[in-house]
Amino acid sequence: MVFDAEAIRAEFPILGRQANGHPLVYLDSAASAQKPKAVIGAMTRAMENSYANVHRGLHTLANETTEAYEGARRAVADFIGAEPAEIVFTKGGTEAINLVAAGLGASLKAGDEVLLTEMEHHANIVPWHFLRERLGVVLKFAPVTDDGRLDVEGFKALLGARTRVVALTHMSNVLGTVNPVAELTRLAHAAGALVLLDGCQAVVHEAIDVTALDADFYVFSGHKLYGPTGIGVLYGKAERLAALPPYQGGGEMIGSVSQEAISYADPPHRFEAGTPPILEAIGLGAAIAWLSGLDRAAVAAHEHALYAHVRDRLNGANWLRVLGEAPGKGAILSFTVAGAHAHDVAQILDRYGVAVRAGTHCAEPLMRRFGVTSSARASFALYNTAREADAFVDALTKTQAFFA
Numbered sequence: 001m002v003f004d005a006e007a008i009r010a011e012f013p014i015l016g017r018q019a020n021g022h023p024l025v026y027l028d029s030a031a032s033a034q035k036p037k038a039v040i041g042a043m044t045r046a047m048e049n050s051y052a053n054v055h056r057g058l059h060t061l062a063n064e065t066t067e068a069y070e071g072a073r074r075a076v077a078d079f080i081g082a083e084p085a086e087i088v089f090t091k092g093g094t095e096a097i098n099l100v101a102a103g104l105g106a107s108l109k110a111g112d113e114v115l116l117t118e119m120e121h122h123a124n125i126v127p128w129h130f131l132r133e134r135l136g137v138v139l140k141f142a143p144v145t146d147d148g149r150l151d152v153e154g155f156k157a158l159l160g161a162r163t164r165v166v167a168l169t170h171m172s173n174v175l176g177t178v179n180p181v182a183e184l185t186r187l188a189h190a191a192g193a194l195v196l197l198d199g200c201q202a203v204v205h206e207a208i209d210v211t212a213l214d215a216d217f218y219v220f221s222g223h224k225l226y227g228p229t230g231i232g233v234l235y236g237k238a239e240r241l242a243a244l245p246p247y248q249g250g251g252e253m254i255g256s257v258s259q260e261a262i263s264y265a266d267p268p269h270r271f272e273a274g275t276p277p278i279l280e281a282i283g284l285g286a287a288i289a290w291l292s293g294l295d296r297a298a299v300a301a302h303e304h305a306l307y308a309h310v311r312d313r314l315n316g317a318n319w320l321r322v323l324g325e326a327p328g329k330g331a332i333l334s335f336t337v338a339g340a341h342a343h344d345v346a347q348i349l350d351r352y353g354v355a356v357r358a359g360t361h362c363a364e365p366l367m368r369r370f371g372v373t374s375s376a377r378a379s380f381a382l383y384n385t386a387r388e389a390d391a392f393v394d395a396l397t398k399t400q401a402f403f404a
């Protein structure tokens with residue numbers, strides 16, 4: 001079945017606008033995706049009709065809002081093949097990883113190893129550096145090949161008896177590489193390590209089944225998944241969450257509190273101190289319901305076709321360097337233009353209405369691996385069209401001419 005991107009655009013009001021006198025060509029969805037009316041409407045309806053704090057009221061609005069919030073948790077659980085009690089709402093993917101790192105840190109000691117990869121986002125590096133600074137935990141980085149694949153033999157060589165945690169991205173936000181995470185999880189478990197997968201990019205483009213992946217933890221953000229900002233998801237296997245100490249203290253995460261002692265609530269509430277992101281959870285639930293109504297295999301094929309079209313048209317451009325050409329990669333094109341700084345490239349593209357990201361993409365170790373200080377990145381989403389792919393290539397060709 002062919003996916004009709006032109007038709008779906010009508011559901012994204014923002015895509016009808018202009019930028020600098022040109023039709024907006026939004027190619028920055030890997031940073032944050034635009035929102036369909038289904039999400040905007042669900043959040044607006046909640047605020048207009050049924051809003052109160054959750055879990056603490058006995059009145060109608062509190063009960064309705066609690067049901068909507070817990071309904072969103074059930075929707076997330078169904079979406080990734082988990083149980084609702086295994087879903088913790090956080091404020092984003094970053095907070096979810098921090099929560100796990102801080103919790104696991106309670107049982108790590110100097111010399112224990114955490115195995116990451118060279119293609120991690122800072123969100124999956126810095127929380128582990130905190131443990132290095134605080135506890136003397138040793139960080140190892142599995143290498144990336146010149147074409148942007150994870151070097152699996154290099155990964156295996158770094159996995160050892162001291163490896164306690166393996167934390168890696170399912171899909172690189174820079175290279176688009178999709179890692180063989182089920183296989184890597186199996187290897188890590190065989191070595192006795194726990195596994196955290198950063199699914200912030202992958203969950204947007206492919207169906208995720210956490211049971212099949214068998215990872216101990218899987219994290220993602222709402223705002224890249226066509227949902228709102230301010231909401232993220234931490235999936236943890238029930239027994240892993242049960243063993244994790246709380247991350248923050250406050251209301252709703254306790255069993256009881258006295259002047260002498262405290263006891264904690266069971267997961268997931270143990271990890272949701274204070275008033276949670278209620279409207280954002282409702283928005284994420286709506287995004288998931290909306291996405292689940294689409295043929296996701298057809299969406300993925302559409303995104304891949306856009307990428308292939310752009311890549312084909314740019315083939316042979318001797319002024320272009322593409323970072324990441326792994327087989328089966330996602331629809332992300334990171335590139336440098338000879339003689340030009342990535343920021344200048346992005347600014348000139350913007351004059352043609354084309355929005356791309358430029359900088360380190362929160363992946364400085366990866367930039368260093370490829371010997372660059374920055375790159376530009378065009379990322380394709382389900383609402384992008386072949387017409388936009390062509391507009392991007394045309395604008396990029398004109399941009400390059402400034403620096404030739």
Ligand SMILES: Cc1ncc(COP(=O)(O)O)c(C=O)c1O
Pocket residue numbers: 030031092093094095121123124169171172173198200201221223232
């Ligand atoms: C692979 C990856 N991990 C983690 C994050 C952090 O997500 P957030 O900023 O939504 O917390 C991002 C965001 O760019 C990402 O692409």
